[in-house]
Amino acid sequence: MSELDRRTVLRGTIAGALAATSVAAPTRTDAAPLAARTSGPPPIAARRDGPTAADWKALERGLKGRLLRRGEKGYRKATHLFDPRFDGDHPRGIVRAANAHDVSEALRFARKFDVPLRPKSGGHSYVGASMFSKGIVIDTGGMDGIDYQPGSKRVVIGAGAELGRLHDRLDRHGRTVPTGTCPTVGAAGLTLGGGIGAESRMYGLTQDAVVDMQVVTADGKIRHADAHHHKDLFWALRGGGGGNFAIVTHLTMRTFDAHRVGFFFLSWPGHDAVAVIRGWQQRLRHMPRTSWANVHLDANNGSISPRIVGLSLTGDGHHEAKALIRAVGRNPSSVSYAQKSHREAMHLLAGANGHQRQSFVAGSDIIGAPMRTPALRDLVGVVRQRSRHGGGASAILDPLNGRAGRPKVSSSAFPWRNALASLQWYVGLPHPSPKAVKAGRTWIKHGHRAVAARSVGAYVNYLEPGRPVRRYYGKHWKKLRRIAHKYDPQGAFRSPYSIR
Ligand SMILES: Cc1cc2nc3c(=O)[nH]c(=O)nc-3n(C[C@H](O)[C@H](O)[C@H](O)COP(=O)(O)OP(=O)(O)OC[C@H]3O[C@@H](n4cnc5c(N)ncnc54)[C@H](O)[C@@H]3O)c2cc1C
Structure with missing residues (x-):
């Protein structure tokens, strides 16, 4: 697989690709204030002497799912995240939870014996935040039921x-x-950070569809958070990032009409890169919310190529493609269209190799307002520089407006409603040697510097080592810390990337 294919997979852009279980609706347990509105066993009395073999056995007996310990069959595979770079992490135990009760048992065990914990669902954390070598991983990946309820149009x-x-x-x-x-990608990890994608301009972020979350809080209790119960927690769980406030076990979401999709793919020569991004920025202001388009600036083998991948959910995409070309003011070197059913469209966006594990380093900036020409030149210059040194990389701009930008900033923890776009810096690493990782990280740092004047923060679903955690939360930082302290007073969810 070429490096370009890997990048294509990551953000679902299509260059080369042109060519269950069911789950019962969780029961509500939280119709009262924090202390009383819970279910489950009594408070956790912490012990400092660590779990014995008998304690681990007892944990295992109490689970409907599995406990995997080092050396056991299935353990090694269970440590694997999406990025093989993290394969060396070996926790003391992995609880493959079958239900919320298992999550509660595992969490209480970790708290009782003062063993650090990490929640995991799809394992796609950019920094391997859901795996470590110390304590216990509480893996909700096996809780993968999908129960669509036609009457309510909810899932x-x-x-x-x-x-x-x-x-x-x-x-x-x-x-x-x-x-x-x-x-x-796992539903919980994506939703907790926001969830940006090709239907965001039409229907909002993934988190905007959520009406209820069943969670296990640090005290081991199973609760529901929604617009009426644990409102502060519900607020924080939508955009406040994974692994911070509670372990999510189920999400109830509104669903929307699935439309046929009219795709368009536009490419320009490298020397038009500034004009392409400038035109895209201008067009975004007038783009109907039924359309979506992102920009890719790819560095590859000495050259750079700007391209736009776009779609219309109500038409064939021709109208929007033409509007974008007019806004760019330069003729593209290539234009193509594809009409797909919604299902085909999701597969196309997923990329032909979307299921394959791969190594990469990445980071992000949130672009608050349209970048002016000097800033665009700097951005393009950084990509060009990477390409001159023979490296592959992409800068990918995704729109944050349309329906995703409509809710008030204060309506949830996602802080970037008023921003123009997320800018992802991505370096695929087919051979992730320490040198290649370091070079990728250095390039991303140069990228941050190039757009510093227009960057207002970073996207929490694209975590990056070495960046201050508060950069992901904008003006919600203090409120989120208060909520984290309220629901997790002892810091059970503390980690290098957590809010606490
Ligand atoms: C190839 C690829 C493509 C991507 N594309 C997009 C995209 O198009 N749009 C977008 O918005 N993002 C995208 N992402 C980013 C992705 O949304 C985040 O990495 C997300 O956090 C991954 O969730 P996960 O459950 O798969 O990962 P995990 O590694 O399992 O978890 C991520 C974080 O959430 C925590 N967590 C996991 N499960 C739970 C739980 N049940 N309760 C509480 N906390 C939990 C973990 O501890 C960790 O901190 C992409 C990532 C990759 C690798």
């Missing part, structure tokens, strides 16, 4: 349901939820 999703399966299931009913594009 109840297990935390570990993969996006590809979710779309396949909903498409049978002509329904969709706006998600990111990678088919194996």
